[in-house]
Amino acid sequence: MKTADLKKIRKSMEKELDAKRYEHTLGVAYTAAALAMCNDVDPVKAETAGLLHDCAKCFSDDKKISVCRKNNMEINSVESRNPYLLHAKAGYCIAKNKFDIEDQDILNAILNHTTGRPGMSTLEKIIYIADYIEPSRKQAPNLSEVRKLAFQNLDQALLKILTDILSYLESGGGEIDPLTKETYDYYADLLAEC
Numbered sequence: 001m002k003t004a005d006l007k008k009i010r011k012s013m014e015k016e017l018d019a020k021r022y023e024h025t026l027g028v029a030y031t032a033a034a035l036a037m038c039n040d041v042d043p044v045k046a047e048t049a050g051l052l053h054d055c056a057k058c059f060s061d062d063k064k065i066s067v068c069r070k071n072n073m074e075i076n077s078v079e080s081r082n083p084y085l086l087h088a089k090a091g092y093c094i095a096k097n098k099f100d101i102e103d104q105d106i107l108n109a110i111l112n113h114t115t116g117r118p119g120m121s122t123l124e125k126i127i128y129i130a131d132y133i134e135p136s137r138k139q140a141p142n143l144s145e146v147r148k149l150a151f152q153n154l155d156q157a158l159l160k161i162l163t164d165i166l167s168y169l170e171s172g173g174g175e176i177d178p179l180t181k182e183t184y185d186y187y188a189d190l191l192a193e194c
């Protein structure tokens with residue numbers, strides 16, 4: 001992947017996203033690049049995934065649904081009740097078809113950035129975590145602890161984020177996608193074995 005591609009993607013995102021979402025996107029991109037550097041992952045790949053992870057976030061709900069339908073992406077019941085969740089699946093389709101991203105690891109990082117999944121790759125974990133800790137995020141609980149942990153141990157940071165997200169959702173913050181719970185169970189088991 002060439003650096004010129006990054007410039008092009010950045011310009012497109014600036015046009016496509018609202019100001020706040022663009023700021024968040026840049027934060028995710030450089031946080032992901034930094035995390036990539038301490039985990040032997042190609043920082044350009046991480047920056048690419050970071051720049052594109054929310055590329056469908058500003059689509060209308062109807063557009064998110066139609067992009068997913070057109071590309072035969074399955075829409076589960078939680079997603080049909082909460083179409084904003086579909087920005088990850090729609091974003092995957094846009095990254096692949098409009099930005100010609102062929103690297104499956106980058107595509108998976110975009111696809112799985114809202115729920116996570118059991119057995120994530122290092123790049124997928126990096127995007128998931130960068131999305132949560134990037135500097136313009138202000139509201140999450142334990143943010144300074146998670147930020148520090150992210151640069152020490154990706155799995156532990158991931159589990160801490162999943163724990164906090166689930167307890168927020170369980171206390172009435174929103175509906176839980178079953179994949180978030182599966183991801184939590186997987187990493188809770190994995191880390192309990194260590």
Ligand code: FE
Nearest residue numbers: 053054113114
């Ligand atoms: Fe997102």
Ligand code: FE
Nearest residue numbers: 024053054131
């Ligand atoms: Fe995001």
